[in-house]
Amino acid sequence: MKTQPSLVSGEVRLPWLRLSRLAPHILQAFGVRPTFHEGRFTICAVVMALSLVCNVNALSAASPSFADRVIEHRLANGLTVLMVERHQTPVVSINITFAVGGINEQVGQTGIAHLYEHMAFKGTRVVGTTDYEKERPILNELAIVGTELDLREREVAVKGGGATADERAAIESLQKRFLALQTQAGQYVVGNEMALMYQRHGGVGLNASTGKDLTRYMISLPSNRLPLWAAIESDRMANPVLREFYKERGVVMEERRLRNDDSPNGLLFETFTSAAFRAHGYGIPTIGWGSDILSLTPAATEAFFKTYYGPNRATIALVGDINPKEVIALIERTFGKIPAAPPAPSLVTVEPEQRGERRVEVEFDAEPALVIGYHKPTLGHPDDDVFDVIDAVLSDGLTSRLHQKLVREKRLAVSVGSDASHPGVRAPNLFVLTATPLAPHTTAEVEAAIYEEVERLKQEPVSAQELEKVLNNLDADLVRGLRSNSGLASHLALYQAVAGDWRYILTSRDNVGKVTAADVRRVAAQYFTRSNRTVAVLVKKSLGKSVTAMSGNEVQP
């Protein structure tokens, strides 16, 4: 998934990346993706891309009856199924999207949506175990002991000054019991069995992602393996078992360190977003705060699953070599047995109006970078489409305004970017501008230059040629978006989940097409104000020791 507006140019080519031309999937499997950045951007960015690319005319150009090719089916339990037949190759891509994400989390349990996504790979009462009946009581006790152990350790940490002898003894005793139970439970585990089955049957692209708005599960398979998929996924939707819970919590902590703590851009965006949202859940990093992750319990995680993972909150999109009638019958036979979940709690908190500029700094052992964000309405509000146009005019391509001015003419920055829907679209969000300064120019100079361009949007109308370029690119990118089965499945499920109707793909381009130069001026003037903005700056913090001046890298004893 997209994307971070590229904060860092000068992409490093690792020597083993030389095969990237030959086998891009290899890189993905290892996470060596210098220009990608998931997580915070997961959902919003795709929405942004799509709301810019989708267009009735282009769809018509692509295929006279594209809209007619999407087959919809709704099960009695509320599950929505979208299908597109494509018979060129005997494969199918499937995307299951649940309307749940970080936005649904409570204080003290941040990261629970993402941790559940990891747990969803641990199997069911059938898959991933040699004997669930024997495993279950051990897992239950392990959860009780683990929860108690977490609690005791937190109490000692909160109190400060270390544990008393009694407390230490209690914790050690719990730890001993905990490890014994973990070993006992481990005897029944068949590690990663679900993934193994997919792989054995030729599955590729097995993956999942959690964003602020949505949680998504993906796989592509030879199309005659659909019964395998239905058996695995309906079982996982109905009967997941949270085995290996505490080990996976450790994995997620390493993921947090990798993506947020050790990544300058990761930490900058985490800090930026949480400064911009003081009340709403969009301010919380999807992966969760470290302390919360380490306090999540099996009971809370299971409760989260029961609340948010009903078939009535799910959309399944299948694109490829399928027979829709057979697929519907298959899904009815399997997923159809799962009861609908009761309505989930509604989202309550609304971000209060921002009443003054907010500025934050992140000190990091890295060169400077800049993020600026303005609060704005989201999908469904007419101004949202105007921001899509502004986004393209400012930063889409080498002829975009920010690239021309800041990168080429003034040479203040190596790269600039923007994003019209950070960090999600299910609630009012941010229009974000990013820039990487070109030394010796500072973030302050770059920031000033960005504001000049923002002011220009308020003062002079965008040209007809710029508006036409935006639409031409929308139309072409839309057609390009139809190229891959997995991409199309992803887009259909995404819009169904966030807009309630995949046809939003069609209407959003129409809306963008109606945006006028006057709209752009009005929206820029209304939202791009000093008091509505948050600015985050990455500030260089050097470890004197590792940057002693030398002419090249030397090995020292």
Next chain:
Amino acid sequence: MRIVRGEGQGVKGWRVTALLGMAVLLASAVTGSAGEPVLGDPRSMAFQPVEFSPPEPDRVVLENGMVVYLLEDHELPLVSVTVTMRTGSWLDPIDKIGLASMTGAVMRTGGGGGLSAEQVDAELEQFAGDVSIGIGRQSGSASLDVLSKDVPRGLEILAGLLRRPAFDPARVELAKLQAIEGIRRRQDHPGSIVGREFAKVLYGPDHPSARESSLDSITRMTRDDLVTFHRDTIHPNGMILGVTGDFKKDEMLAALRKVFGDWKKGTVPELRIADVPEAEPSRPVVRFVSKETSQTHLRLGHLSIKENDPDYVALAIANDILGGSSFRSRLFNDVRTKRGLAYSVGSRLNTGTHDQGVWLMRAETKLTSTQEVIERFVANIERMRAEPVSDTELAEAKEAYVNSFVFSFASPSAIVSRLVELEYDGLPKDFLQQLRAKVVALTKEQVQAAAKRHLRPDRLKIVAVGSGEALPKALATFGDVKEIKLSPEG
């Protein structure tokens, strides 16, 4: 967020192309009947093998030696052209490392074919045409991606940039400034530091597969250097084109002849990269970089074989089982699933035909578990050497490879690009069919023999980026530890 980043196709590091029509009957993959599978326990499901005959692209050689692969696909009104060029940074002059890369960048941004840089950008973006040009270590590449209505103009622009790049001095200057900024930012990300330092430890810092540009080498470059590099290395007879999409073959060939036909042949550079002389194996080499991080970023491995080595298939399967197959692999199960010590963990065999391959293991883990993770890596390679893989593991690896084969042909562009790559690397068109046959015939004894020969604890190079006084101590048990001091500017 992703639980893992994507699954590969079959065996990682393989280029998978072969005849799908050839039914390989692996017992466990095809024990099912042709009828409706019984729903229920997915563990006992079985299916017919995938039967599929991918379309065969045409191969045409123009009079000037340019090779063109074509495959029509009329589903969408799009045309894609890729160009693979026999040039690369192995040709960089020793005092101007980075020249190839800069030449590729400014071929794209500096105008050409009679158009100014601004004209190229404006025209392409107005009709939503995408053009890219870049030069990597062992090849150059260019691409055109346009709506089919824009093919003639798109081809003119692409050909103009490839044949007669203008190298606008202002764009050359801009590219140099950006390259310098890239160098200044090289030490920002622990993940990129560990990758680059690992390559330098393996190949040596001056080897074409590891060397890097510097402030000096970039500053020294002039527009004339770019012009010369382009003139000397970019020739039609060193190019392979792959054309897919909504066109008619004859019309496309005529259009290509119109823009490329009168381009004269030149002397195509020879792609030859020297092997690194092998030192006597002794203790592992251990290097660390001190940086303020929350994790230790680890790479362990050594140089390996080339893709045309007789042991390649056995070693690739050994690596797949060890750490190449994510969820299915031993390292993933041991370090991540069972111990919870890393998010991204695995091994990789990266091989080509032009230089020595690299075999490596990687993980990021908190400082306090650094030693345990390295111990698990070493223990797992010792086990690969000491005992044969299980029958189940080998069968699973074979099934995953055979059953996912169809995805190598999932699109016309995938089909064409495989053929282009094989031809560029001088490999036979049926190279992957040969591999596939070898995979199916492979025995666990062969896998173990390859592991013994090519996974060598005594040749391990270990590179770690992390913080604290404790890091060198955690590394000390594995070999002679030395610190790599980074220069502040790359």
